[in-house]
Amino acid sequence: MIPPFFKKKHLWLLLAVSALTRLLIAAFTELGNDEVYYINYALYPDLSHFDHPPMVGWFIQLFSLNLLSDSELFIRLGAVVAGTLNTWLMYLTGKELKDETTGWYAALLYNVSFYTFVISGIFMMPDGPQMLFWLLTLLLVVKAVKTGPEGAGAGRLVLMAGVSGGLALMSKYTSVFLFTGAGLYFLMYDRRWLRKWEVYTSILIALAIFSPVILWNVRYDFISFSFHSERVEVVKTLLRPDLFAIELGGQIFYNNPFVFGLGVAGIVAFYRKRLPGNRDAHRLLLTTALPVILLFLGFSLFRRTLPHWTGPAWTTLMPLAALYLRNETAQGREGNRLPPLLKGAAGFLALVLTLALLQISQGWFLNKGINPDTGKRLGIKDITLDMYGWGQLREGFEPVYRQDTASGRMHKDAVIIQQRWFPAANLDYYVARPLGLTVLTLAEIDRTHKYAWITQQRGGFHPGMDAYYFSSSYAFSDPNGLYKDYFIRIEQPDTIPVYRNNVLVMYHYVWRMRGLMFHPPDKLTGKNLSIRSDSYPD
Structure with missing residues (x-):
């Protein structure tokens, strides 16, 4: 087993290298379509907005000093800081499942996923702040579940989760799955929680925090909710296996095929009762993650979806994947600092990210350009x-x-x-x-x-x-x-x-x-x- 001081040293190194890498990418690439759009949330703050709640705008205001420094780096700084804090939260969550080595593997997994390293860790979109409050809420509820409904401090943890869960809702609507996941766990596995006043008070706290978004939508005839319900509404049409394949392939790629595979392995190992530790904590992770993944895979049979919508769900499975790696592989049982599967995941991320940055800056792979006379592109769309x-x-x-x-x-x-x-x-x-x-x-x-x-x-x-x-x-x-x-x-x-x-x-x-x-x-x-x-x- 890796001595605690040795692991901690590598954890701090991981935090520093990850943050520096993401800072450099943030500073030297132009903003994407979504990012420049969300700057308007900071320029024109409101109780809510057409597309999303206001948290992403508040993050931009905070980390750019209210747009006093509005370069690409400062627009994205909130996402980079959140991504660094998220690595620490993921370490703590993995540690709760077994030990520090499990936490270390969970932190590594967080940094080799395209969704968590790039989409929510570099790009300034609602996913950045959402993941910060999502993981904080998840950690608090995991601690509460391990303590048990009658345990000391359990009620306080649930109340704190109501605050962080409300802030997650102020980041992105899909954070509601934090509450449905906990509710499913209480209903299916431990109904003693339903007798705790703190559970209901935490919901009221979250709703109070979220109330500005509700008031804004009341003023505009719930236009934001209508927009999002239209995006996922199942319509009567022929099954679309092609869209399902795109969604599934996107989930595998966005989360890194190695991370995806370890997540599936963690699920299988849980149902085969091969994972040690507190099964209640494992159940909570699964009731939070699996409904989201299955829901959007189901929607994709009928209409187009976006693979990163399930990003928080796959991130929720990372501690289980880390526990599988820790318990079910020889290198994990030995406390190897970087098991081969994590080396493969890191290599895959580094390769794809390098190729993407080279394509953005140099166009080495799709750079056939356009016909100067007609303006039409030569080759595939870039x-x-x-x-x-x-x-x-x-x-x-x-x-x-x-x-x-x-x-x-x-x-x-x-x-x-x-x-x-x-x-x-x-x-x-x-x-x-x-x-x-x-x-x-x-x-x-x-x-x-x-x-x-x-x-x-x-x-x-x-x-x-x-x-x-x-x-x-x-x-x-x-x-x-x-x-x-x-x-x-x-x-x-x-x-x-x-x-x-x-x-x-x-x-x-x-x-x-x-x-x-x-x-x-x-x-x-x-x-x-x-x-x-x-x-x-x-």
């Missing part, structure tokens, strides 16, 4: 271009904008108009704010999301205003088909090229739309609040 080239766009557009306003070709108060939340948010962060322009959206709320509110707060539209419209060869849209009835004239676009590793990979097109003829209808208060789930972040 999704890494979502996180590349925005700085080049600003540099190319700035002289155009300065010349237009200096010559009077465009009014000095010209705005940027877009018809979707992305690339509106990308243009807002990388182009408009540095140049002092305003981004507005003009479309139905199902396409603009929070920008429906932002457009109002920024003063909206007025007749006679001039506007720029941006599109790209990567995701082309033509304003003539959208706004020709709104403006006196839409001029031919300018073209701004984007190069990566000396290869032309994208054209940005910039149209001048002259003279808004009338005040557009208010899309926020309009009757059409339809929701199309194919166009949403997260």
